[in-house]
Structure formats: structure tokens, C-alpha cells
């Protein structure tokens with residue numbers, strides 16, 4: 001069992017954003033988290049990655065308690081994420097963005113950086129090569145002159161994925177990666193997510209694009225108003241009356 | 254020759270260089286996006302430590318200056334750990350307060366000689382000439398001993414500034430520099446990408462304090478006297494304005510800012526009544542029309558493109 005959430009709750013002031021959510025993520029699977037707007041999906045990612053602590057409940061990863069760890073330590077343990085509202089380092093080049101991701105797997109400090117010691121140069125070279133390979137993987141041309149913030153929207157989303165992959169995660173959390181993408185971009189994204197799984201990584205995917213979710217995920221967790229209302233394979237979820245109600249109910253409103 | 258080596262001009266150039274070093278110190282902390290106004294405080298810690306060491310304990314200047322920097326840096330770590338939890342304007346206010354606290358402490362300590370300050374500090378120039386005459390070299394060509402030593406002070410300062418520029422450029426193109434830049438761009442995204450933001454913010458803060466402390470030590474040995482008034486709040490504002498005028502994206506920004514703002518009052522000497530007014534107006538104009546400062550990354554990109562095209566033609 002990779003990631004385990006045990007009765008996790010989070011409230012902001014009086015608002016219960018999540019209540020008693022439990023589920024497990026297995027090694028190597030692609031698990032989808034779906035639910036209407038404001039259901040608490042992003043909050044779940046923020047809890048897992050240590051942005052803020054849960055009000056109640058436990059979160060562990062490979063048996064190690066994640067609670068109280070600062071985000072950078074969670075990342076060092078092998079969990080990486082992307083953001084729903086893109087948060088690239090806008091004025092830096094795409095390559096530098098990805099190289100920042102490699103930070104926690106590299107060592108050179110001020111001294112080595114200043115004197116460009118052989119060890120530093122070697123590390124820098126391999127970081128750059130790996131970053132270039134990741135840019136290629138997500139399909140971004142390494143045009144170093146334009147800053148990341150000026151890339152088209154879909155590319156910025158994929159750059160976020162490359163940056164997260166640079167942290168060498170075992171598990172990657174993707175928050176609505178298909179948002180704002182057209183159909184062909186979404187299809188490329190589906191292939192990319194499959195590739196990431198084939199690289200031996202576990203994927204947790206928040207997504208509103210049902211077509212993508214049903215096609216790519218092994219299993220789904222459905223959240224509505226902060227509560228887990230269903231869990232199962234895409235086929236099971238599609239037939240689940242609670243889920244149908246949650247989604248249809250939203251459309252009626 | 255005498256015009257170029259005029260005592261007065263040399264003095265201005267020396268002030269330009271010290272201010273440029275201070276510009277680098279504020280650039281350093283700003284490179285993680287932290288607006289610290291404690292530089293005058295760190296400068297005074299460096300200046301006093303260094304002056305006390307040379308005057309009272311007989312330390313050589315070349316040792317006292319880095320020790321002054323280290324002292325400022327050490328204090329910065331102590332106040333930085335709690336202070337760097339603050340961001341933006343709150344950090345600015347806290348560090349400004351720190352500067353005042355340092356000033357008041359210096360005003361009341363015995364070892365710093367209170368409001369009277371420390372005088373009789375051996376100047377860098379005399380130190381260097383002494384060293385030279387001990388080698389039997391008292392003058393070069395037609396230069397007077399005074400000119401020679403001033404010139405050598407200039408060389409020393411240029412060397413220090415050049416090293417700092419080298420240091421910052423190397424750092425920028427390294428793992429640590431990328432961590433700094435990512436924190437400046439988006440602190441919580443940087444943290445989520447595996448960067449210990451507290452550590453790097455503290456590192457930049459301490460490096461900035463080290464540089465400011467060193468500049469303090471150097472300036473103490475240029476003016477022969479230091480007092481608490483030299484490092485009051487106006488000094489902080491002055492240092493900040495180097496970055497405001499020149500820009501803080503690139504290291505050249507605050508250096509150019511320091512150059513312009515140190516020269517400007519001298520050039521405006523004839524209009525001395527309006528000096529402060531012109532100075533103030535300049536700041537307001539910058540804030541209103543070019544908040545990124547004279548030199549930004551855009552500027553460099555623009556000129557590169559332009560010059561690149563010209564070369565191709």
C-alpha cells in the first residue's frame with residue numbers, strides 16, 4: 001500500500017471542506033479523484049503534500065507518517081504535484097523550471113557553485129540532460145529564450161508535469177492537468193499519463209474531463225461536499241446511483 | 254594626470270564603489286524576493302566590529318573586514334530565523350526596526366563609545382602606503398604618496414566588487430541560484446518542488462548581511478571616523494534606492510543605481526539647494542513609470558536582440 005488516508009477531515013473556519021475521507025492508493029496504479037466544483041479535491045492534495053495539516057485523521061506514505069512534514073520534505077520522500085492554477089516560475093526558462101525540480105535530488109551548494117568544481121559541473125550537466133529529456137517527454141521544445149510564463153496554456157500544464165517529474169517522484173499528484181486543453185492535447189495528455197505509469201510511477205489524478213478519467217484511470221474515488229461517496233473501477237462508478245445523483249444534481253442546480 | 258587623480262574625484266569614486274558593494278548586498282537578499290531594510294544595521298555591525306578590532310585590538314585590516322562581515326552575518330542568522338517568517342511589507346518593517354535597535358544599542362554601549370563614535374581609525378590608504386614603504390616603494394612615477402595610496406585603495410575596492418559580481422553571477426547559474434530565483438517567483442510552489450525555502454531565504458539573508466558588514470568595515474577604514482548617525486535609517490533608504498533606481502533583477506542594476514545616485518549629488522552641487530528635491534522626484538518618477546528599475550531582464554533581452562540583429566546585417 002503506497003498512500004493511505006485514514007479518516008481525514010479538514011475545516012476552514014466553520015466550513016468543512018473534507019470530512020472523514022479514507023482511501024488507499026496502490027503502487028503503480030492510476031487513481032482518479034472526481035467530484036463537483038468545491039467538493040474538496042484540491043484540498044485533499046494540499047493535505048497530502050503538507051501545504052496545511054488536516055484537522056483530523058492520518059496520512060501515511062509507505063507506512064511513514066506524512067503529518068507535520070513540510071512540503072519540501074514530502075517531495076523529498078517521493079511525492080510530487082502539479083497545481084490546478086498553474087504555478088510555474090514564470091520568468092524563468094522552461095529548462096530552468098525543470099532543473100529547479102531536480103533540486104532535491106542534487107547536492108551542489110554555494111561553494112561548489114562558485115568554483116564550478118568537477119563534481120558540480122558533472123552534476124549540472126546531468127541535471128540539464130535529464131531536464132531536457134523530460135521536456136522532450138512532455139513535448140515541449142527547448143526554446144530557451146522565451147520564459148515559461150509566455151508558453152501557450154497547454155504547454156504550461158505539461159511543463160508543470162515535467163517539473164514535478166524532475167523531483168523523481170514515485171507518486172505524482174496531477175490537479176486538473178487537462179483544464180483548458182483541446183481534444184488533441186487531451187489525447188496527448190492521456191498518452192503521457194500512461195507513459196508515466198509505465199515508468200513505474202503511481203498517479204493520482206484530479207480531473208473534470210470524464211472522457212479522460214474513464215479512459216485512463218484504474219480506479220476512481222468520488223467526492224461530493226467533502227465526503228467520499230463512492231470508490232471503484234470506472235465501469236462501477238458510471239453505474240453508481242449516488243454518483244449519478246451528485247452529477248445530475250449539480251446540473252439541475 | 255593631476256585632474257584625473259584629483260583627491261576629490263578619487264574620493265567620489267571610492268564612495269561609488271562602497272555604495273556599489275552595498276547595492277550588491279541588497280541585491281543578494283532581494284534575489285529570494287525578501288525586502289530587507291536591515292542593511293544599514295548590518296553595515297554598522299560590520300563597521301563597529303571592524304573598527305574596534307583594528308583600533309583597540311590591533312587587528313590587521315584585511316582580517317578585521319571579513320570578521321566584521323561574519324559578525325553581521327551571524328547576527329542576521331539570529332534575527333533572520335524568526336523574521337523571515339514574515340513576508341513583504343512586514344519583513345521590511347521588522348528589519349527596519351532591527352536597524353534602529355542596533356543603532357540604539359551602539360549609542361549606549363561603552364565599547365562603541367556611544368554618540369561620540371570611534372575616531373582615529375587607521376585609513377586603508379595609510380595602511381597600504383605603510384605596507385608599500387616597508388617594501389621600499391613609496392611612490393610610483395610622478396605620483397605623490399597620497400595619490401598612490403588612494404589609487405591602491407581604489408584597486409582593492411574594485412577587486413572586491415569584481416569578486417562579488419563574479420560570485421553572484423556564478424551563483425545565479427547554479428543550483429543555489431535557481432533555488433533563489435524560484436523562491437522569488439513563487440515561494441510556496443518552490444517549497445512544493447522540494448526546496449527548503451527557510452534555508453535558502455536565510456542563506457540569502459546571511460550572505461547579504463555579510464556583504465553589508467564588509468562594506469561597513471571598509472567604509473570605517475575609509476573615513477577615519479564612524480558614529481551611530483552614519484548608519485541611521487537614511488542610510489537604509491539610500492541603499493534601497495540603489496535597487497529602486499537601477500533595478501534588482503540583475504546584479505548590474507543596483508550597481509548602476511549606486512553609481513548614479515552617488516554621482517548625482519556631486520554633479521548637482523551647483524544646484525545644491527534643489528538637490529534633495531531632484532533626488533526625491535527621481536524616486537517618485539521611478540516608482541510611477543519604471544518600478545522594475547532602469548535595468549531589467551527585459552532590457553537586456555531587448556538589447557541582445559537589437560545588437561544581435563545589427564551583427565547579422
Ligand SMILES: Nc1ncnc2c1ncn2[C@@H]1O[C@H](COP(=O)(O)OP(=O)(O)OP(=O)(O)O)[C@@H](O)[C@H]1O
Nearest residue numbers: 012015017035036037038039040041042043044084
Ligand atoms: N485555503 C483555504 N481557505 C479557506 N477555504 C478553502 C481553502 N481552500 C479551499 N477552501 C474551500 O474548501 C472547499 C473545497 O475547495 P477545493 O479547492 O478543495 O475544491 P475542489 O474540489 O478542488 O474544486 P474545483 O473542482 O473547483 O477545483 C471550497 O468551498 C473552498 O472554498
Ligand SMILES: [Mg+2]
Nearest residue numbers: 041042043084
Ligand atoms: Mg480544485
